[in-house]
Amino acid sequence: MKKIVLITGSTDGIGLETAKLMLSLGHKVLLHGRNEAKLAQVKQQLSPLAEIENYIADLSDLAQVNIFAEKVSQDHPQLDILINNAGVYNVSEIVSSDGLDVRFAVNVLAPYLLTNKLIKNLGITGRVINLSSAALAQIRPSELTQPSALSDSRVYAKSKLALTMWSRHLALKLGQNGPAIIAVNPASMLASKMVKEAYGIIGGDLTIGAKVLVKAALSAEFSAASGLYFDNDIGEFTSPHVDVADENKIADLVRVIENTNARALSSKESNETKNM
Ligand SMILES: NC(=O)c1ccc[n+]([C@@H]2O[C@H](COP(=O)([O-])OP(=O)(O)OC[C@H]3O[C@@H](n4cnc5c(N)ncnc54)[C@H](OP(=O)(O)O)[C@@H]3O)[C@@H](O)[C@H]2O)c1
Secondary structure (H helix, E strand, C coil): CCCEEEECCCCCHHHHHHHHHHHHCCCEEEEEECCHHHHHHHHHHHCCCCCEEEEECCCCCHHHHHHHHHHHHHHCCCCCEEEECCCCCCCCCCECCCCCEHHHHHHHHHHHHHHHHHHHHHCCCCEEEEECCCCCCCCCHHHHHCCCCCCHHHHHHHHHHHHHHHHHHHHHHHHHHCCEEEEEECCCCECCHHHHHHHCCCCECHHHHHHHHHHHHHCHHHCCCCCCEEECCCCEECCCCHHHHCHHHHHHHHHHHHHHHHHHHHHHHHHHHHCC
16 A cells, blocks of 8 residues: 655665655655755656655754644645654754754754654554664763764764664553554665765665665564664664663653753744744
8 A cells, every 4th residue: 555654864875765665666755855955856866756745854953843744744644654764973063053962953852853743643553763773872861952072973872872762662652552663773884975974984785774664664574563673784673772671761861852842942932932
């Protein structure tokens, strides 16, 4: 059956490959990017393949994420798959327009906000795929609330653990009453611009990542995988990190994610009101 699939960060790398694969299988893809010209170019490149819609939002700006989610929600009261693929490793400017760390905003806060706003659209048959990583590092919740002076690799690994912990939390919270929430490491060192910029290497075949995301999104094998982490480096579901099993730590982290999102959105709203 034809599915409607939203893939964040589908203008490059694994997201773009996944969009191509989904389209070739006959599904409708909602492309997302932050750069209008690049997004339009990707749409033009892929449009002979099938049905595509474009959405633009800079995920480091939570007000834009909010508007993006509302647009998708209005346009698609029923959405089958959300792939939270967009991610950053290093950025030119660390502080976001919300005063947060761009890397935490894009990799953790934006997927949280987008997913929560689209939960109803995804219903009980939908799936959410969160792009995790083999690089995971312990995070204190307060680290999410401000720009970090740590290295890109530390911040990246912390952001990916936070995303994976929240993924598990949401799956357990929803149970059978919402979409399946699945964390996936698409395989390490795949040939994207992120890997090239971060490690200076070309990397492996991007379609390895695209294929596992399509499998996670559509296959029967993943239908009972809500709350789990699939590691495509070893081709198995596995336990990614001790903190993903720590309910107290997860509860503390999710509380901070929630509050940080709410604070960022309300301060933007009050600034807009002042400027009216
Ligand atoms: N490649 C790997 O080996 C690997 C391994 C483990 C996990 N991952 C994860 O896989 C996901 C995809 O990574 P990739 O390797 O394919 O990287 P990539 O080629 O750099 O693609 C990242 C995508 O995210 C988009 N993006 C970045 N910042 C954004 C922002 N502020 N707002 C909106 N979109 C934004 C990019 O848009 P532009 O096109 O405008 O840059 C691009 O479409 C990431 O979550 C990454 O952490 C990758």
